[in-house]
Amino acid sequence: MAESNSFPQKKPTSRAGLRRATILFCAAFLALLFTACEKTAEKPVLRMVCNANFPPYELVMDGKIAGIDPDIIREICDRNGYELEIENMPFGAIIAAVQTGKADVAASGITVTEERKTKINFTDPYVNASQRILIRRETTDFKLENLKHNPVSVQEGTTGDMFVKEHYREPERYKNVPEVIQALKTKKVYAAVVDQEPAEVEAAKNPDLLLLPEPLTSEEYAFAISKERPDLLQKFNVTLRQMQADGTLAKIKADGKIKYAGDKSATVEAGFWEKLKIDFRLNFIDGKRYRYLLDGFGITMLVTVFSILTGLFLGFLVAVTRSTHDLTGKYSFPDAVCKIYLTIIRGTPVVIQLLIIYFVIFGSFNVNKIIVAITAFGINSGAYTAEIIRAGIMSLDRGQIEAGRSLGLSYRLTMMRIILPQALKNVLPALGNEFIVLLKETSVAGFIALEDLTKGGDIIRSQTYNAFLPLVAVAVIYLVVVMFFSALLRKMEAKLQKNR
Numbered sequence: 001m002a003e004s005n006s007f008p009q010k011k012p013t014s015r016a017g018l019r020r021a022t023i024l025f026c027a028a029f030l031a032l033l034f035t036a037c038e039k040t041a042e043k044p045v046l047r048m049v050c051n052a053n054f055p056p057y058e059l060v061m062d063g064k065i066a067g068i069d070p071d072i073i074r075e076i077c078d079r080n081g082y083e084l085e086i087e088n089m090p091f092g093a094i095i096a097a098v099q100t101g102k103a104d105v106a107a108s109g110i111t112v113t114e115e116r117k118t119k120i121n122f123t124d125p126y127v128n129a130s131q132r133i134l135i136r137r138e139t140t141d142f143k144l145e146n147l148k149h150n151p152v153s154v155q156e157g158t159t160g161d162m163f164v165k166e167h168y169r170e171p172e173r174y175k176n177v178p179e180v181i182q183a184l185k186t187k188k189v190y191a192a193v194v195d196q197e198p199a200e201v202e203a204a205k206n207p208d209l210l211l212l213p214e215p216l217t218s219e220e221y222a223f224a225i226s227k228e229r230p231d232l233l234q235k236f237n238v239t240l241r242q243m244q245a246d247g248t249l250a251k252i253k254a255d256g257k258i259k260y261a262g263d264k265s266a267t268v269e270a271g272f273w274e275k276l277k278i279d280f281r282l283n284f285i286d287g288k289r290y291r292y293l294l295d296g297f298g299i300t301m302l303v304t305v306f307s308i309l310t311g312l313f314l315g316f317l318v319a320v321t322r323s324t325h326d327l328t329g330k331y332s333f334p335d336a337v338c339k340i341y342l343t344i345i346r347g348t349p350v351v352i353q354l355l356i357i358y359f360v361i362f363g364s365f366n367v368n369k370i371i372v373a374i375t376a377f378g379i380n381s382g383a384y385t386a387e388i389i390r391a392g393i394m395s396l397d398r399g400q401i402e403a404g405r406s407l408g409l410s411y412r413l414t415m416m417r418i419i420l421p422q423a424l425k426n427v428l429p430a431l432g433n434e435f436i437v438l439l440k441e442t443s444v445a446g447f448i449a450l451e452d453l454t455k456g457g458d459i460i461r462s463q464t465y466n467a468f469l470p471l472v473a474v475a476v477i478y479l480v481v482v483m484f485f486s487a488l489l490r491k492m493e494a495k496l497q498k499n500r
């Protein structure tokens with residue numbers, strides 16, 4: 001990045017240099033787009049989504065999404081000649097993903113409800129389920145009516161969430177079941193409400209928890225398919241009926257209950273350092289979990305670097321347009337467009353922009369998430385970069401322009417040769433700061449289920465039920481990168497100062 005041609009170091013930016021940088025940038029972006037869109041399978045692909053923190057139905061095992069739901073869907077795919085692709089996302093985003101065509105089917109222990117039926121179609125049900133209460137064993141005086149006055153944790157958007165809200169009180173909503181359990185274990189809540197089988201898995205893993213025998217609800221799980229795909233629904237139902245008749249369905253469920261009960265988290269009585277060592281191994285070494293951080297780091301850097309470049313490119317355009325308008329009165333229309341862009345982008349949160357680009361603008365295309373993230377963060381950063389560069393331009397003495405013009409340079413050349421290089425030199429610290437902010441801001445990429453560094457830590461956390469080490473590790477990695485960036489910028493500034 002430091003070597004990028006997009007802003008000057010020694011020599012003032014020449015027009016050819018800028019053009020070369022633009023071409024280079026566009027080429028790199030296109031190359032990324034092509035590799036991202038490349039498909040290898042000849043069989044038609046069936047894209048399934050789930051929230052893989054729900055053993056035995058779906059979980060991440062050895063870095064892959066496994067569970068009863070994937071097993072059933074894989075069998076359905078095999079019988080119908082599909083290639084299966086599985087994606088992990090927050091439960092709250094799953095129905096929308098199917099509705100908007102981002103996914104073909106959602107299989108995530110989804111309970112059939114009337115409300116959901118208005119958005120998507122359900123296949124025939126394949127499991128009977130219920131909501132159950134988990135408490136800490138030490139809570140010996142548990143009463144149902146206590147749920148009205150005490151906090152209860154649930155997974156956001158689930159039927160447990162709806163049930164508690166309707167019958168007791170507003171629940172405490174967490175993104176996934178491990179966090180629901182962690183809240184209970186760490187006494188943040190009085191009880192947790194979770195689907196029966198996942199609750200059984202948790203109770204078996206955590207001897208300090210107790211699963212109450214009375215079911216709160218009676219539910220059925222089914223797969224969700226878009227209302228626009230009646231053909232697919234038909235195929236699923238036919239195949240499900242076959243699998244029911246030939247015993248495959250029962251077998252997958254019975255095997256899955258044993259296979260996917262999850263690894264028991266170690267409950268050791270040990271000293272601080274001993275425990276830290278054990279936790280370190282659990283979080284980073286076992287199952288090669290450090291890979292989530294490594295891969296996530298790669299994605300974070302990729303997204304950051306390309307977003308910075310996109311932002312610089314947009315920022316330049318907007319800043320030059322706006323200051324040209326301010327200085328010469330030309331370009332009224334482009335100036336108005338730029339103003340609208342700045343107002344909208346700086347007036348709304350980046351997460352919302354990211355979600356809009358992903359679910360609305362790219363709603364019905366299947367675009368690689370990295371591209372989506374780069375687009376969103378690039379457009380966002382462009383607005384801030386534009387204002388920084390513009391401030392730099394406007395801070396220069398107007399006499400500079402007149403000087404350039406009186407030397408016989410055109411307005412454009414004056415801008416390129418005289419104004420921009422000085423402006424950039426002046427705003428370099430502010431630009432550097434923008435890059436650092438951007439790096440950290442990409443940590444919301446997990447909202448579109450992109451597995452960046454932050455998400456990598458989250459995945460580890462949800463597998464090991466350990467908050468401390470994964471979160472601290474992620475924080476340290478960001479910190480180191482930011483410190484590295486800052487040092488680099490300081491060096492560049494010093495060099496510019498010397499070359500004055």
Ligand code: ARG
Pocket residue numbers: 050051052053054057058091108109110111112155157158159160177195
């Ligand atoms: N059965 C509940 C529902 O449909 C919870 C499902 C949660 N599934 C998951 N994979 N986390 O609302």
